[in-house]
Structure formats: C-alpha cells, structure tokens
Amino acid sequence: MADASKKELLYALIRDNPYIAQQDLAEALGLSRSAVAGHIAALIRERRLLGRAYVLPDRRPIVCIGAANLDRKLRSLAPLTMGTSNPAHADESFGGVARNIAENLARLGSKVALITAVGDDAAGAALLAHAAAIGIDTGATLKLADTCSGTYTAVLDGGGEMVVALADMALYDQLTPACLDIRATLRSNAAMVLVDLNLPRETVAALIDAAGRDQVPLIIVAVSIPKMARLPASLHGVRLVILNEGELAARVRRDLVTDSDVAAACRALQDQGARDVIVTRGALGVWYTSTDGVGHLPAPHAEPVDVTGAGDAFAAAVCHTLNLGGDLALACRRGLELSALTLACTQTVCPTISHETFRTPLLQD
Known part of the structure; x- marks a missing residue:
C-alpha cells in the first residue's frame, strides 16, 4: 500500500x-x-493534527471499563413453575454493567468514555451506535472479528424480581492488561476510572496498580458473587468499592448476620487498601464508610417494576456526585434516588434521567 x-x-x-x-x-x-x-x-x-489529545481538567471524562451486552429479559405472566414452559413477556435492550453506568452518567451530564469489547455482529454495531448517539465516546472499544457480542438473559417473576440470569461474556477476557496498556493515555487523563468485575483478575490488578501510579480515582463495581474471585487481594489504590451484601460476604468469607458484621467486613476491605466501601442491601438501604465508622441510609419506598439496572443506576449517581465534589453520604443519597427511579421503570436505564435529575432531589440532601 x-x-x-x-x-x-x-x-x-x-x-x-x-x-x-x-x-x-x-x-x-x-x-x-x-x-x-x-x-x-x-x-x-499539514496542520491536520494539532498535537496529541490532551484534555482540559474540567472536561476530563469518567472512563468506564467492562461489559456492554445485549440484554434479554423474560418476565413471567404467572407464578413460575420449574421444569415446564411458562408464559412470559420478552424484551431486549442494551446492557452490561459498565455500559449501563456509562449511559446513566451521560444522561446525567457527565463526560463519559467506554472501554469494552464487542463482536463483529449486528448487536455490536448497534451497541456502539446507541452509545455514540447519547454522547458516550467508544473510540477505545476493542472490536473482535469472528466473535459474538456479549449477551445477558434474565428471567423475572411476575413482580419483577430476578429468578435466574445467564450470561455469555467470555469475550471480555480479551480485555487483557496489554490491551488496556494501549489505551493508557485515555485512562491517565480521566477524571475517574470505573471498572466492573467482568474483566479478568490480572486486568483488574493492573488497573489498580495504574490508578495508584497515575493518581486517578478508581471505582470498582462488583457484578456477582462468583466474579468476586476477580478482585485481587490488595486494594491499595482503590478509591471506592461498590458491592452488595452477598458479594461482601464472599470477599470476607464469612456470613454477615448483623449490622456489626457488615461494618466489620467494610473495615476489612479498608484494611486491604480500599479507601471507602459502599454496601447495597436492597430494601434495607445502603451502608457506607465514613470518618465516623460506617453510616447507614434507608432505602426510599419503591414499587418495583423491574430490578434490572437499579444497581448500575446507583453506582452511576455515586460516581457523578463524587466527580462533582460531593461527599460519600450525598453520593449514596443520590444513588438511592436514581435507583428508585430505575426500579419504577421498565427499561434498564430510565430514559427520563437528565442533567436536571438532582436539581430537586427526591431525598433530602
């Protein structure tokens, strides 16, 4: 050529x-x-380039790294009976923890970049087109030939609660430390980096090391109990870990029966190097670390239509608030607010979310 x-x-x-x-x-x-x-x-x-892509501090993106899937949800129209066919309503949408958080952030008005992996199929093309349409930078996404994009299929009962979910996400194993090193400039210029645990363990460890070296706040979001094994032993360099009670119990390898157990487990993660920890406990609200120990906020009343995406909305509101200078208590209050909005919505990301969502908070700041 x-x-x-x-x-x-x-x-x-x-x-x-x-x-x-x-x-x-x-x-x-x-x-x-x-x-x-x-x-x-x-x-x-030739003046077609003006130098490398340096980013002004007030326009640095929040970089989300992890899964971007095609989500399928099957909601039972009657009480579920195991071992036989059940009448259900089917729905497809874009999902994946990192992608969901990125979309929530973009709708809230944050500048966002997404690093993920997609296949060379129609789903991958549609995922990237949808992200670009709502303002997410996907230029650093890994595009894999002869590969299907990730899928997540959830079965919900009549009340919208998840009964079981099946995930085909092997392609995210291609997001190796070497792959992320090539994209180091984007990460080191970020306002914040958010990582979900769909990434390989060695990649998560490398990103933790890089966060400490580059002094970029790193948020880790758990995705399931089995994938807690991908969280390295050392959390030095981690600004915040967001996880639910079951995932926290898996990390500390003991049952969490009382509030004191949860508080002790949070302190254990801080001893491992994490600066802060947030534990979501569904209708019981959230626990979060503070200078006074562990704080608690009750969950607002909600009539769940669909639980899918509520945790991702919570994480997005937390990151958005911290990036704007809010403290962890305010971040959790806003997380609960956005989670409640999402619970009441049939879609994984509530389409009414905007930069004005927190102008008049539903919860008292």
Whole structure:
C-alpha cells in the first residue's frame, strides 16, 4: 500500500480515537513505530493534527471499563413453575454493567468514555451506535472479528424480581492488561476510572496498580458473587468499592448476620487498601464508610417494576456526585434516588434521567 494511503488510514484511526497509542497504530497498519511517527509529523506539518489529545481538567471524562451486552429479559405472566414452559413477556435492550453506568452518567451530564469489547455482529454495531448517539465516546472499544457480542438473559417473576440470569461474556477476557496498556493515555487523563468485575483478575490488578501510579480515582463495581474471585487481594489504590451484601460476604468469607458484621467486613476491605466501601442491601438501604465508622441510609419506598439496572443506576449517581465534589453520604443519597427511579421503570436505564435529575432531589440532601 502506498505511503499516502497509509497516512490517510492512520489519520482516520486518529480521528476515531484521538487517544490511540503509536504502537496501536503500528499494529493496525502493519508499520514500524518510526514510520507511524513520520506520518504523524507530516500530518502536524499539514496542520491536520494539532498535537496529541490532551484534555482540559474540567472536561476530563469518567472512563468506564467492562461489559456492554445485549440484554434479554423474560418476565413471567404467572407464578413460575420449574421444569415446564411458562408464559412470559420478552424484551431486549442494551446492557452490561459498565455500559449501563456509562449511559446513566451521560444522561446525567457527565463526560463519559467506554472501554469494552464487542463482536463483529449486528448487536455490536448497534451497541456502539446507541452509545455514540447519547454522547458516550467508544473510540477505545476493542472490536473482535469472528466473535459474538456479549449477551445477558434474565428471567423475572411476575413482580419483577430476578429468578435466574445467564450470561455469555467470555469475550471480555480479551480485555487483557496489554490491551488496556494501549489505551493508557485515555485512562491517565480521566477524571475517574470505573471498572466492573467482568474483566479478568490480572486486568483488574493492573488497573489498580495504574490508578495508584497515575493518581486517578478508581471505582470498582462488583457484578456477582462468583466474579468476586476477580478482585485481587490488595486494594491499595482503590478509591471506592461498590458491592452488595452477598458479594461482601464472599470477599470476607464469612456470613454477615448483623449490622456489626457488615461494618466489620467494610473495615476489612479498608484494611486491604480500599479507601471507602459502599454496601447495597436492597430494601434495607445502603451502608457506607465514613470518618465516623460506617453510616447507614434507608432505602426510599419503591414499587418495583423491574430490578434490572437499579444497581448500575446507583453506582452511576455515586460516581457523578463524587466527580462533582460531593461527599460519600450525598453520593449514596443520590444513588438511592436514581435507583428508585430505575426500579419504577421498565427499561434498564430510565430514559427520563437528565442533567436536571438532582436539581430537586427526591431525598433530602
């Protein structure tokens, strides 16, 4: 291929992802690093590039790293009977913990980038198009050939409570430390990095190390009890861990019977290096660490229509509030508010969420 064509392809890659590393460009185009540097220098001389993609502090994105799936929900129209066919209503939407949080953040008005993996199928193309339409930067997403995008299928009872869920998310194992290193510039320039535990354990460990080195706040969001095994032993460098009671019990390897048990488990995670911990307990509200020990906030009354996405909405409100300078208590109050809105909605991300959602809080700040 002629040098001019290589240069134009390189320019297109940079337009798609201004944070792309030279090594990534070299691998994509089959060029040496020195050849890539030469093309970049030529583009700068032509004033088609004005230098690397530095980001002003007030416009730094919250970078969400993890799953972006096609979600399928099957809601029973009658009491469920195991071992036989049940009448149900089916619904499809975009999901995945990191993607859901990113969408909530974007709707709240935060600048957001999403690092995930998608296949070369219609679902992957639709996921990326939907994200771009609501203002999420997906330029750093890993696109995998001959691979299906992730799927999550939940079975809900008539009251909207989840009975069982099945997830096909093996493609996120491709989000390796080396893959994330190529995207290090985006992460190091972030206002905050949020990671879900659909990532491989070694990737989570590498991101924790990088957060401490780059001094970028890192939020870890648990996704299930089995995937708690992906949380490394050392949490030094972690700003906040958000998880539910079952996931916390799995981490500390003991039952949590009383409030004192929950408080002690939170302190155990702090001893492992996490600065703060939030524990969601459904209708019992949330527990969060503070300078005075562990605080508690009751859950607001809600009439659940569908529980899917409520925890992701909570995490998004927490991150949005912390990024704007709010404290953890206010972040949790707003998390409960956004979670309640989502519980009352049939969609995974409530479409009425906007930058004005917290102007008149439903809960007393």
